[in-house]
Amino acid sequence: MNFHTNPRLLYLTSLLIFVALSLAIAIYPAIEASKVPPAPGLEPLSPSAQRGREIYVAEGCSYCHTQQVRPLPQDQIFGRPSAPGDFAYSTPQLLGTERTGPDLANVGNRQPSSTWHLIHLYNPRAVVRESIMPAYWWYFQRKDQAGPGEVVVPVPDAWKPKGKVVVATPDALALVDYLLALKQPAVSAPSTGAGK
Amino acid sequence: MARQTVRRAPEADLYKQSVARLITETSAREDPVLTRILFQYLGWAAFWLVVGTLAGGIVALKFRFPDFLDLPFLSFGRLRAIHTNTVFWGWTSLAMMGLALYAVPRASKTELYSVKLAKIALWLWNVMVLMGTLALASGINNGNQEYREYVWPLALLFAASLLLHVINFYNTIARRKMKEIYISNWYILSAFLWTLVLATIAYLPWYQRGLGQTIIQGYYMHQGVGMWFTPTVVGLTYYFLPLFLNRPIYSYALGVLGFWTQLVFYTIIGTHHFIFSPIPWLLQTIAIVFSVGMMVPVWAGTGNFLLTMKGIGGLIRRSYSLPFILVGVISYGLASTQGTLEAFRTANLTWHFTNFTVGHAHFTMYGFVAFLIWGGIYGLLPRLTGKEPPVKAVGVHFWMSTVGMAIYVASLSVGGTLQGLLWSAQKPFLESVVAMAPHWLWRAVGGMLMILGHLVFAYNLYHMRPAARSTVEARSGREQ
Numbered sequence: 013m014n015f016h017t018n019p020r021l022l023y024l025t026s027l028l029i030f031v032a033l034s035l036a037i038a039i040y041p042a043i044e045a046s047k048v049p050p051a052p053g054l055e056p057l058s059p060s061a062q063r064g065r066e067i068y069v070a071e072g073c074s075y076c077h078t079q080q081v082r083p084l085p086q087d088q089i090f091g092r093p094s095a096p097g098d099f100a101y102s103t104p105q106l107l108g109t110e111r112t113g114p115d116l117a118n119v120g121n122r123q124p125s126s127t128w129h130l131i132h133l134y135n136p137r138a139v140v141r142e143s144i145m146p147a148y149w150w151y152f153q154r155k156d157q158a159g160p161g162e163v164v165v166p167v168p169d170a171w172k173p174k175g176k177v178v179v180a181t182p183d184a185l186a187l188v189d190y191l192l193a194l195k196q197p198a199v200s201a202p203s204t205g206a207g208k
Numbered sequence: 209m210a211r212q213t214v215r216r217a218p219e220a221d222l223y224k225q226s227v228a229r230l231i232t233e234t235s236a237r238e239d240p241v242l243t244r245i246l247f248q249y250l251g252w253a254a255f256w257l258v259v260g261t262l263a264g265g266i267v268a269l270k271f272r273f274p275d276f277l278d279l280p281f282l283s284f285g286r287l288r289a290i291h292t293n294t295v296f297w298g299w300t301s302l303a304m305m306g307l308a309l310y311a312v313p314r315a316s317k318t319e320l321y322s323v324k325l326a327k328i329a330l331w332l333w334n335v336m337v338l339m340g341t342l343a344l345a346s347g348i349n350n351g352n353q354e355y356r357e358y359v360w361p362l363a364l365l366f367a368a369s370l371l372l373h374v375i376n377f378y379n380t381i382a383r384r385k386m387k388e389i390y391i392s393n394w395y396i397l398s399a400f401l402w403t404l405v406l407a408t409i410a411y412l413p414w415y416q417r418g419l420g421q422t423i424i425q426g427y428y429m430h431q432g433v434g435m436w437f438t439p440t441v442v443g444l445t446y447y448f449l450p451l452f453l454n455r456p457i458y459s460y461a462l463g464v465l466g467f468w469t470q471l472v473f474y475t476i477i478g479t480h481h482f483i484f485s486p487i488p489w490l491l492q493t494i495a496i497v498f499s500v501g502m503m504v505p506v507w508a509g510t511g512n513f514l515l516t517m518k519g520i521g522g523l524i525r526r527s528y529s530l531p532f533i534l535v536g537v538i539s540y541g542l543a544s545t546q547g548t549l550e551a552f553r554t555a556n557l558t559w560h561f562t563n564f565t566v567g568h569a570h571f572t573m574y575g576f577v578a579f580l581i582w583g584g585i586y587g588l589l590p591r592l593t594g595k596e597p598p599v600k601a602v603g604v605h606f607w608m609s610t611v612g613m614a615i616y617v618a619s620l621s622v623g624g625t626l627q628g629l630l631w632s633a634q635k636p637f638l639e640s641v642v643a644m645a646p647h648w649l650w651r652a653v654g655g656m657l658m659i660l661g662h663l664v665f666a667y668n669l670y671h672m673r674p675a676a677r678s679t680v681e682a683r684s685g686r687e688q
């Protein structure tokens with residue numbers, strides 16, 4: 013009976029070690045972290061913002077944007093350090109691993125203008141010339157004239173077809189609702205790292 | 209050539225010698241059915257390689273020309289996921305599976321348990337990659353969770369296909385015609401088993417919410433590269449290197465040591481993808497400590513392969529496969545060491561979130577994994593089909609991929625460091641975007657070389673294709 017000659021023993025052992033370690037290092041901590049209550053003052057998303065979040069996921073915004081602020085000086089511009097309770101309503105999680113663009117955990121406080129967001133989503137270069145963020149023009153309509161109740165986006169002339177108006181679709185408005193809802197609750201929870 | 213090796217047991221040693229002899233024994237009686245199914249795996253892998261890296265190339269151009277091809281289904285967020293998933297599952301996984309279909313039975317000195325299972329598994333997998341790509345292009349994904357972006361119905365295909373391979377390989381190994389289970393099969397079949405567990409853990413939704421899902425994400429992303437690609441390709445190399453060099457592996461015991469340490473250390477360090485996040489610090493610290501521990505299996509493997517290759521200088525220039533294997537082995541050691549460095553908090557605070565990580569991802573998945581796969585393919589296929597690829601074209605592939613990767617990794621390592629330093633200096637964020645422009649351009653240049661290299665590889669693969677069914681019997685058994 014040894015690993016070199018007994019396949020059942022070898023593979024069962026390697027499988028069980030993997031399962032046991034996974035339970036201890038990932039599954040159990042995940043179950044615990046899933047139970048963390050919302051940070052004080054954190055609101056669940058409105059249905060429209062929730063729809064916006066789905067678009068955020070569908071378009072893969074999180075490959076360029078994190079939503080986690082580290083307890084480091086260089087992250088102070090993005091907000092206070094993130095706490096576990098900040099993510100109670102965030103499934104799927106969108107913490108991200110790369111910052112091609114700025115962190116968005118607190119962008120609703122930093123950039124509260126829905127008009128700015130709409131122009132920026134229509135074409136980021138219309139407001140930030142050096143931006144490399146994609147234009148999400150397919151969430152807008154280009155028309156001769158806006159209909160009643162439609163939201164006209166004041167896109168500078170150079171960035172839209174001549175003689176047309178740019179109108180936001182409900183999806184664009186939902187996405188902006190989501191961005192504006194990205195606000196860290198003011199009360200700083202015991203700063204970082206869950207303290208476990 | 210006499211050499212000192214760490215000896216485990218005499219029969220292990222005898223076995224090592226016999227693996228080296230496989231080269232002379234097997235070529236003449238290769239099974240054309242197995243060769244054809246293997247070639248199907250490799251052909252599809254090459255197809256997905258070209259598709260997946262073309263997608264990567266377009267993504268790279270978008271960093272310089274953000275309005276290039278700005279159609280919804282080709283937009284950055286969708287195409288990036290198509291790139292990563294296609295090269296992971298379409299290219300790397302299919303190529304490894306194909307090579308394993310040969311290596312597992314031959315390292316057991318027996319026949320594959322079932323060619324039929326292998327065929328079904330191929331199609332389950334192909335359907336998954338195809339549907340997954342279409343879904344991602346339409347904006348349907350599994351919550352942006354990197355490398356598990358395919359939605360759950362496709363994960364069922366993933367698991368089903370892996371399960372078929374597990375059944376196939378286990379039964380093959382159980383019917384082996386010698387006493388020992390050769391070390392390559394420790395790694396390969398275990399990797400398939402671990403990945404089956406991993407897929408289950410990743411896709412069960414009920415226990416991962418909010419930050420809990422982040423913990424699983426770190427774990428998943430990490431096991432994907434560490435318990436699937438790494439052990440499979442290391443296992444394949446434990447088989448191919450002795451076969452191609454016609455000499456035993458330098459130390460069998462190091463292979464065994466690498467196996468167990470890989471299993472124990474790699475499994476518990478997933479949280480190093482989320483250092484300084486609100487995940488409990490204990491998990492982060494464990495991840496950092498054992499990221500250092502990972503130097504044991506990494507250098508056990510790298511050292512073992514390098515020592516096995518010692519003194520083959522003259523051979524390298526005449527071989528199709530050895531240059532690829534050499535680059536692959538060196539990249540394995542260097543890129544993993546780079547990963548260990550990046551895990552330290554002091555380094556991570558600068559490099560985390562930057563393009564440095566993207567450089568590391570390509571140094572490993574490309575420099576290490578893809579090169580070892582190419583080494584395996586160029587070494588093996590000519591033996592099986594009797595058809596050599598054009599020598600010049602293999603050289604072109606090698607140099608395009610090597611130089612392209614070097615440019616890719618160097619530009620992003622420098623650029624990523626710069627990004628991190630600008631952030632630390634608390635400059636306005638946009639400065640880091642502007643500063644990256646030349647580095648992103650160089651990355652696109654390196655990437656284009658790599659992509660061209662892949663086209664040449666596809667051409668070479670076509671040259672090594674097996675004879676059509678009807679002419680198989682007529683073909684002469686051995687080539688030079």
Ligand code: HEM
Nearest residue numbers: 109433480481499502544547548550551560565569572573
């Ligand atoms: C000693 C071994 C290794 C260590 C300690 C290590 C460490 C790391 C760390 C710390 C990161 C996260 C960087 C960050 O986000 O700040 C990372 C990312 C990554 N590593 Fe490694 N690495 C190792 C080997 C490998 C190998 C062998 C592969 C491929 C087969 C690999 C593939 C990747 C990939 C693809 C990422 C990017 C993940 C993402 O953010 O999407 N690594 N590695």
Ligand code: HEM
Nearest residue numbers: 261264265267268292295565566569573574578655658659
């Ligand atoms: C077999 C070949 C390749 C593999 C396995 C591979 C793998 C990967 C991985 C794992 C990532 C995610 C990195 C991270 O999140 O840290 C990635 C991203 C990327 N890859 Fe590749 N890649 C390959 C070839 C290429 C080629 C030839 C190009 C062409 C330029 C390319 C361009 C990109 C780009 C632009 C990204 C996005 C980086 C970002 O979002 O900042 N890749 N690739």
